[in-house]
Every structure is written in C-alpha cells, then in structure tokens.
Amino acid sequence: MTDTPSRPLRTGIQEHLGPSLSFLGLPRSPEALENAEAVIVPAPYDGTTTYKSGTREGPRAIILASRELEFYDEETETEPYRRGIATLDEVAVTVASPRHMVERIRTVGRMLFEAGKLPVLLGGEHLLSLGMIQAAAESFDSLTVLHFDAHPDLRPEYQESSFSNACVMHHILDHVPLVQVGIRSLTREEHQRIRERSIPAFFAHEIHDREDLPQRVVETLSPHVYVTIDLDVLDPSIMPAVGTPEPGGLGWYQLLRVLRAVSRKRRIVGFDVVELCPVPGMPAPDFLAARLVHKLLAYIFLDRS
16 A cells, blocks of 8 residues: 555556646656656546536646746745656546546556556546545545535436536545535535534535634544545635536635645645636636645645655
C-alpha cells in the first residue's frame, strides 16, 4: 500500500489519453512526466449532466487560464512548479457508457498512484471523481474522501441510472469514509441517509459564521485524504460558471482556510476540481478554478517539504 516502492509509469497509460495542453504552460516531455510530483489529468466528459451542459469544456478552460497565472504563490512564498507539475493529454472520452468512462479514469489513476504521483483530476462532470477515488482507495489505507459540494450526490439512482453525477458518493459509502462540506441542496432521502450513516456533513447554513470550521473538518479525517471539489460549493457570486449554481455557498478564503488546515494536518494523496461550465466572455471563473488548483498544490508541496 503506501510503503510500496514507486515504479515508473507504464507506457500503456497513453492508450487512455487524447489531445494535449499544459498546466501553467510548462514544457512537456516524457522526462517531465517521470520527474513530476503532481500530474494534471484533464477529463472532458459531461455525459450524465442533466441541467446545464458544458462541463466537458472545463479542463481546457482551466488549463488555458492557468497559463496566465504567476508561478509564485504569495501565501506560501513558494513556486509550486519547481516540485514538478506535468500535464497528461486529455483522457480519451468513451461514449460506450458512463461506467466505462469511470473505469478509464480509475485505470489512469491507478497507474499514477503506482508511480508515486499526486493526481490532479480536472473535470468535466463529478461522476469522473468516482474513478480516481476508487484508484486512491486501492492504493492507500486509512483514506477519507473530503467532499466539497452544494449537493451530497448520495442518490442511489438518478434518471434510471446509478452512474450519474448525482450518485457519485453513493458508490463510495460502503468502501471509504466520507466527509461533506458546503451542502445546501438535497432531497429528503439524502438528508435521511446522511443521518442514518452518520456522515460528517457540514451544511452551508451551519458553517458561515464558524471560525473553527477548519479544525472541525480536520478532526473528522483519517491520515490519508482525497479531496474532491465540485465548484458549486462556492457562492455563485464568485463562481457562476457551474451547471447548478446554489446561493449561500462558501467564499474563496473560507474554502482556502479549510484546505490549508487539511494539508497541514493530514496527507492529501490526490484531488480533483470538477463541474466548471465555462461561460463565453466570462473568464473570471476559469481563472478562479486554475488558481484553486495552483493554491492547493502550493499547500501540499509546502507541507510535504
């Protein structure tokens, strides 16, 4: 598991990938990939989106925006790129079924974890996170999924399919502990399930004035953490470019304070940023998503020093 030696990435990873871009505009090469500590995994898929489609454009928008970011992070006083950040080609989209797409992400994730990398999945819809979470659960003992979202995604089925972005967390409940932050839109049945399963859930209306939120979240987590961030966890005043915006979301620094505390006290083994639905002529959300990825990498690299 965690103490097994890292092994080189197998060339077979390429067959799961499609066209290319680079986070921060960093040079791409086989050597850069092998030497990188973090690997960006763009996954342009939104096959089960039901309201506002377009999240398939999210990974490319995030990467394009990232090329305009400064390399230096003022808070940590570091340049994360110096630790090695490689970008894979986009994961090739399969139209066979959502289940096949999840399995493709799982395969890519497994290869990255086996090689000792920190995977950073860019969606795309939230269903994709399931594959990376499954790969993380196979690779690490004592893993908790820390889920930032406006919705709990705990439905066993949605529109006659269990492989939907509304069902992501349903699939992991029996395998990996789950902690949820920012929830503010759910069904009665999902709320009941949270209570019955004693899922630590920090509802948005309960946490807006809680200064101790970061500490309270950290206390619920095991030593290894996979972080999944649906961008609709943020308030639509700063993140309107999502499929289902909900009022009353987290602010930028409120989210960062929690992530900073988690990175300090636990080991983040991988993370994803999903559900960006780019709006033509509105670049700010794309830049926010890119900055969020860069910021969390800065935290993780600093705490691994």
